[in-house]
Amino acid sequence: MDRIIVTVSGILLIAAIYRFFFGKRETATEAGNALTVIVDGGYKPGIIRISKDKPARLTFLRRDPNPCLDEVVLPDYKIREYLPVGKPVTVILNPPHPVDAKIRCGMNMFHGKIITDE
Numbered sequence: 001m002d003r004i005i006v007t008v009s010g011i012l013l014i015a016a017i018y019r020f021f022f023g024k025r026e027t028a029t030e031a032g033n034a035l036t037v038i039v040d041g042g043y044k045p046g047i048i049r050i051s052k053d054k055p056a057r058l059t060f061l062r063r064d065p066n067p068c069l070d071e072v073v074l075p076d077y078k079i080r081e082y083l084p085v086g087k088p089v090t091v092i093l094n095p096p097h098p099v100d101a102k103i104r105c106g107m108n109m110f111h112g113k114i115i116t117d118e
């Protein structure tokens, strides 16, 4: 019996480790026409999928007073916006969209990502 428990917990542990390193950490959230991104210890959702040929409207709502998150930068769109705490800020991303666009804070410490539909 003990041996079974050890074997089973061993297998579960290996599965957990495998998932940690190789599993998809976060799936993309479809933005549709508009999406609100919560800025709180990072960007939530962290991976946003937008339509290839359509403008996308992203509203950043900052809840985190950490000064690190004062600004949101979308370098691929040449956008840099100040985010007051609790006040939503909307940016419009116009096509052509880069395949993989970055979202980051002003100091390049927090990151998110925008990907496009094929």
Ligand SMILES: [Cu+2]
Residues within 6 Å of the ligand: 067, 068, 069, 105, 106, 107, 108, 109, 110
């Ligand atoms: Cu920062």
